[in-house]
Amino acid sequence: MEELKRVVSVPFKKNLAVSLSVKDFEFSLAFDLKWFSPKIASKVKDRALEAGLLSLKAGVLVPGFDVESVRLPHAFKPAENFLEGQENSGKKPSSLKEEISFEKILEFISADTGVNRQRLVSEINSMQDRLSYLVDIRVVALIVAKKFGCDIEAIFGKVSMSVLGFSDYT
Incomplete structure (x- = not known):
């Protein structure tokens, strides 16, 4: 969950925004940061919505946590398969x-x-x-x-x- 929170925070930090359109959020992950394919960026968004890290308000994504409090390690980049880890983390x-x-x-x-x-x-x-x-x-x-x-x-x-x-x- 912590890595998902880091990943979600980056587009907001990078754009100095308190909210982003779904398109801008996914674009940032896929094309600005070049971390994921557009399809995986959409899955990241969906997972963050399910986890309550993001919410959709008036057609824009709003983080459900203080983005500025998230500290990123130097040269942070999520693992290619980090979503698989999110699915299985803490679950039997x-x-x-x-x-x-x-x-x-x-x-x-x-x-x-x-x-x-x-x-x-x-x-x-x-x-x-x-x-x-x-x-x-x-x-x-x-x-x-x-x-x-x-x-x-x-x-x-x-x-x-x-x-x-x-x-x-x-």
Whole structure:
């Protein structure tokens, strides 16, 4: 997670910006810094959104942490396969099957409630902001789901396994 935070902070530091468009963020990683292909840069953005390191507000990416507090080692460059390390870091192999992404949660909530994804993301980002980004975005999504009357029983176990590392929530 620390390396992902470093990677996410660099485009904001390089551009002296408090927010960046998705296009500018991915362009910075892929072409300015030449760290990743455009496809991998997009995956970095997605992973950062899932982890709550970035949020999408009014169509722009905003870091969920103090970018200036992130210290980069001299000549920092992420490992080519650093995303693979992010997927497996701190996880037991058996728990990888239980992983559920923020996107899948959004799909579930939207299908169950009929609320469009844009409105859901807006509500989730607003609540994430009110909670000072201290709560995993997937948990915030479940809170918003309940607000819209969604029955979250079917995904609650997977989210708890992903976030907390266990599924027994009785």
